[in-house]
Amino acid sequence: MKVKFKKIVVPSILVIALVAIGIWGGYQYKLKEEYEIVLNNSYQRLFYDLKAHVENVQVSLSKVLLAESKEQNVLLLTKIMQEAYSAEEKLGQMPVSHSDIAKTEKFLNQVADYSFAIAEDSLEGKPIDAKNREALVNLQNYTDYLSKELSELHKKIADKNFSFGAVKRKERRDLDKTNENMLNTRLIQLEEKMTETPELIYDGPFSDQVTNVKPKGLGDKTVSAEEAEKIAKEFMNGNKVAKISMFEEGEQMNKTARIPAYTFSITMQNGKNSPAIYISVSKTGGKVVWMTNTRAVTEKKLSVQQAQDKAQKFLEDKGYKSMEPNYSLKYDGTVLFNFALEQNGVTIYPDLIKVKIALDSGEVVGYDAAQFLKAHYKRDIPQPQISKEEARGRVKTNFDIENVRLAIIPKSSLEEQLCYEFKGKYQGSDFIVYVNALTGQETKILKIIKNENGTLTF
Amino acid sequence: MKKIVLIASIFFLTVAFFVTYYIHANTQVDKEDWFSDNREESLDEAETSAVDSINYYEASLAPKVLTWGSRGQDVKNVQWKLLQWGYFNSAVDGIYGERTYRAVRWFQSKNGLTVDGVVGPKTAAALGLSLGVARDAGGAKTAGVSRNEDITLIARAVHGESRGEPYIGKVAVAAVILNRVEHPSFPNTIAGVIYQPGAFTAVSDGQINLSPDNESLKAARDAINGWDPTYGCRYYWNPATATSKWIWSREVVIKIGKHWFGN
Numbered sequence: 001m002k003v004k005f006k007k008i009v010v011p012s013i014l015v016i017a018l019v020a021i022g023i024w025g026g027y028q029y030k031l032k033e034e035y036e037i038v039l040n041n042s043y044q045r046l047f048y049d050l051k052a053h054v055e056n057v058q059v060s061l062s063k064v065l066l067a068e069s070k071e072q073n074v075l076l077l078t079k080i081m082q083e084a085y086s087a088e089e090k091l092g093q094m095p096v097s098h099s100d101i102a103k104t105e106k107f108l109n110q111v112a113d114y115s116f117a118i119a120e121d122s123l124e125g126k127p128i129d130a131k132n133r134e135a136l137v138n139l140q141n142y143t144d145y146l147s148k149e150l151s152e153l154h155k156k157i158a159d160k161n162f163s164f165g166a167v168k169r170k171e172r173r174d175l176d177k178t179n180e181n182m183l184n185t186r187l188i189q190l191e192e193k194m195t196e197t198p199e200l201i202y203d204g205p206f207s208d209q210v211t212n213v214k215p216k217g218l219g220d221k222t223v224s225a226e227e228a229e230k231i232a233k234e235f236m237n238g239n240k241v242a243k244i245s246m247f248e249e250g251e252q253m254n255k256t257a258r259i260p261a262y263t264f265s266i267t268m269q270n271g272k273n274s275p276a277i278y279i280s281v282s283k284t285g286g287k288v289v290w291m292t293n294t295r296a297v298t299e300k301k302l303s304v305q306q307a308q309d310k311a312q313k314f315l316e317d318k319g320y321k322s323m324e325p326n327y328s329l330k331y332d333g334t335v336l337f338n339f340a341l342e343q344n345g346v347t348i349y350p351d352l353i354k355v356k357i358a359l360d361s362g363e364v365v366g367y368d369a370a371q372f373l374k375a376h377y378k379r380d381i382p383q384p385q386i387s388k389e390e391a392r393g394r395v396k397t398n399f400d401i402e403n404v405r406l407a408i409i410p411k412s413s414l415e416e417q418l419c420y421e422f423k424g425k426y427q428g429s430d431f432i433v434y435v436n437a438l439t440g441q442e443t444k445i446l447k448i449i450k451n452e453n454g455t456l457t458f
Numbered sequence: 459m460k461k462i463v464l465i466a467s468i469f470f471l472t473v474a475f476f477v478t479y480y481i482h483a484n485t486q487v488d489k490e491d492w493f494s495d496n497r498e499e500s501l502d503e504a505e506t507s508a509v510d511s512i513n514y515y516e517a518s519l520a521p522k523v524l525t526w527g528s529r530g531q532d533v534k535n536v537q538w539k540l541l542q543w544g545y546f547n548s549a550v551d552g553i554y555g556e557r558t559y560r561a562v563r564w565f566q567s568k569n570g571l572t573v574d575g576v577v578g579p580k581t582a583a584a585l586g587l588s589l590g591v592a593r594d595a596g597g598a599k600t601a602g603v604s605r606n607e608d609i610t611l612i613a614r615a616v617h618g619e620s621r622g623e624p625y626i627g628k629v630a631v632a633a634v635i636l637n638r639v640e641h642p643s644f645p646n647t648i649a650g651v652i653y654q655p656g657a658f659t660a661v662s663d664g665q666i667n668l669s670p671d672n673e674s675l676k677a678a679r680d681a682i683n684g685w686d687p688t689y690g691c692r693y694y695w696n697p698a699t700a701t702s703k704w705i706w707s708r709e710v711v712i713k714i715g716k717h718w719f720g721n
Contacts, residue, residue: 013466020473085646092645095655099704102643109642206642250710256721257689257711265626278626278687290685294625298542300586329683332676333586336683354684359586368684 046090051154053087054147057111061140064115065133070122077119084112103191104146106206111139113206124441142193149190215259217351217376218285228262228281235279235288235318240269254283259373261289287373288318293358293365297333300359304328307335307357314355314364315339320372323353334358334365341372343381347407350375350416381408382418384437391420391435394442399433400425409434409444419443524577528554531610531669532587536577538672539585540565552669608648612636612678613670615652618660620717627715628674630688632681634719637692644692688712691719 060080067073088108091101118132128136223231225246233241247263254260259282266277280289302310308325315323323339324347330336334356341351352375356366388404395401401424411417419434430448435441524533533552540546545568546561559575566573569584577585612632620631638644638651645651653661660666670678688694694717695705708720 009462009466016466089645089647089650092650092654097656098644098654099702105644106642109646113642248713250712250718250720252709252720253689253711256709257691258686259689261689263687263712275625280687290687292626292629292680292685296542330586331679366680366685370686371684 043095046093047150047154050087050090050094051147051150053083053090054108054143054150056083057087057108058140058143058147061136061143064128065136065140070127073128074119074122077115077122080115081112081119084108084115088112100188100191107142107146109206111143114139117207124439145193146190213374215282215284215374217373218259218282218287221285223262223281223283223286225262227286228283229264231281231286231288232262232264232266232279235291236266236268236277241266242269243267259289259370260284282373285373287369288367289370289373291364291367292356293363295358295365297358297360297365300333302357302359302362304330304335307359307362308337310362311337311339311355311357311364314367315353320353320369333360336366341376343379345406346381346418347405347421348379349407350410375410379408379416382438384418384420386437386440388420390440391437392422394435394440395422395433396426398426399431406437407434411443417443524554524582526554526556526559526575531675533558534669535587535672535675536562536582536585539587609675609678609682610670611648611652612681613674614666614668615658615660616677617668617670617674618665619658620715623715623717625673625677626687627717628677629680629685630691630714630717630719631694632678633686633688634691634694636681637686637688637690641692687714688719690721692721694719 057080060076060083064073064076064080067076085108088105091105091108094101114135118128118136122128229244229246233244244264244266247265249263261280261282263278263280266279268274268277275294277291277293279291281287282289308328312323312325315321320339322342324342325337326340326347326349327338328335336354336356339353339355341348350371352371354366354368354371355364357363358365384406392401392404399422401422403421403423405421407419407421408416409419409421417434418437420437422433422435424431424433432446432448433442434444434446436443524536529552531552533554534550536554537546537548537550537552537558540558540561541550543565545565546557548557562577562581563573563575565571565585566575566581571581571584612635615635616628616631620628623631635648635651639646639648645654652658652666656662658666689711691711693705693708695702695708696716697718698716700706710718710720712719
């Protein structure tokens with residue numbers, strides 16, 4: 001019996017266990033295959049889509065060069081915009097590292113952005129001039145190159161049964177040498193070519209001019225680190241500063257930061273256990289860019305109105321007169337107010353300062369003037385060319401208007417525009433409609449999404 | 459003897475069958491998660507909170523309500539508040555159970571609200587929380603709109619990327635994400651930037667699916683409301699662990715905690 005047990009039972013148990021593991025392993029393998037196919041298919045689809053979008057951009061660009069009528073141009077330009085954005089979005093999902101496609105992405109974004117800027121100009125009656133034409137021809141050439149490269153790449157991928165999944169997993173040994181880096185090298189070549197694309201001069205959120213814009217509201221006095229420390233301490237007046245230390249800045253702070261500044265971390269004497277206060281002072285002009293006190297707010301004693309008064313008073317103390325609150329948002333036991341500058345009865349939205357008040361003590365726990373410092377300058381506000389009533393005529397008749405005023409709004413990112421601002425209701429929802437006060441064109445429509453914590457205060 | 463062998467083999471086969479079945483069932487779930495990517499969390503919230511959840515879209519437009527049995531980040535936030543104010547003294551686990559129910563009732567009776575143990579818009583407001591999932595119809599340009607889904611997504615990225623960093627370092631990571639959205643060389647949506655292949659290690663290793671802590675949520679909100687401690691940076695890296703040569707060619711602007719921020 002014992003011998004039999006050893007001879008039959010033990011081996012059969014082992015065999016069965018082996019079979020079980022085999023089944024399990026088989027399942028695992030099958031699953032892995034399934035995933036790989038799913039992944040591969042979605043990447044293949046992405047690639048086809050990308051190619052199609054780029055081709056559409058190229059075709060539409062050539063049509064724009066031919067088209068004569070304004071209407072046709074606007075249609076084509078918006079199509080270019082949409083196709084280029086889609087291409088960019090698909091490219092951003094490809095399994096290649098960002099540094100290899102950053103410039104191509106930028107190119108596609110700018111194509112989209114540029115065509116939208118020209119479409120807007122066309123609608124305002126400015127025809128496509130020689131300069132635009134030249135830029136469009138240029139863009140068309142590059143897109144042409146891009147789509148050729150993509151089809152070249154695609155042919156190779158289709159020929160060699162290339163697996164995107166393998167690229168993603170970097171499983172080099174499964175692929176032969178030519179395949180392994182094909183996607184990468186091809187796209188890198190593209191990338192090098194794209195470096196040569198000329199800088200486009202236009203007004204859109206992605207134009208190079210906008211990303212490199214210099215802050216206007218700083219003044220020109222240069223401030224040393226010691227002076228900045230003093231300014232930071234003064235800003236926290238009433239509170240005793242126990243310790244102040246500066247964050248180490250990088251070598252390129254002065255060159256690439258949007259507002260070059262000194263950044264400090266402050267510990268208060270009365271608050272050993274409370275978290276640090278962070279504050280930033282600009283190197284030029286010595287203005288406080290932002291300040292944040294990260295302490296938790298547990299009680300709520302103040303009303304929003306009381307908090308607003310405190311915020312207003314705070315701004316006046318800091319020398320920001322005639323700022324008016326436009327929007328407030330309640331969160332984490334605090335209220336954040338957006339203040340915009342008011343000049344001769346015109347609300348200037350680009351000059352924006354945010355103030356956050358703690359609802360327990362009314363203390364200012366957040367302050368952000370970055371936007372104001374970037375945009376503010378002494379403006380000569382033009383006289384509106386049309387009256388309020390004329391502007392009203394341009395807005396849908398059954399739009400139920402609650403409030404009208406003049407405002408300067410940022411148009412794209414470089415220009416500003418004087419507008420009549422109509423706030424009101426349409427079909428139960430709140431909207432703000434902007435009508436250009438110089439030309440009478442309806443320029444922008446904002447929809448307000450109701451939220452119990454956010455309130456428009458004008 | 460044959461009997462023993464037979465019984466043993468049947469036993470093993472059954473075990474083997476159940477083991478494979480179990481594993482298969484589990485991985486199947488993973489697979490579906492893979493498809494739903496970033497929607498996953500918001501879907502969960504909508505399902506558990508809306509009373510008669512019809513579909514995700516409608517549920518998110520209706521005011522959210524938390525009741526016994528609700529789960530998720532909103533419940534955690536409620537529990538957190540109640541804990542801070544001394545109404546609740548159990549674990550902040552994100553499950554609306556009996557203790558949470560009692561704490562909510564106590565809070566409601568103390569604050570002159572209808573005592574029903576249900577966290578609706580009014581109770582949430584009294585707690586200083588927002589449950590509404592507002593949809594942004596006008597795109598990212600509708601200023602000041604509550605974008606709860608974006609905030610949770612950013613908070614999850616921040617949580618995965620910068621645990622253990624000082625608060626300002628967390629806001630800085632969130633600000634980098636937003637700076638990328640604005641920059642032409644990157645995708646133009648928050649999800650596009652976060653899920654860009656290889657962009658964030660927390661996405662590659664799945665840490666982004668951890669539920670974010672309160673500080674990360676706060677950091678995400680502060681960043682979305684405009685605070686940018688990096689002065690417009692689009693990259694950050696930890697000099698102690700960074701492996702990419704390319705990242706060293708970036709221009710450093712500021713050093714916060716363990717991270718360097720640059721362009």
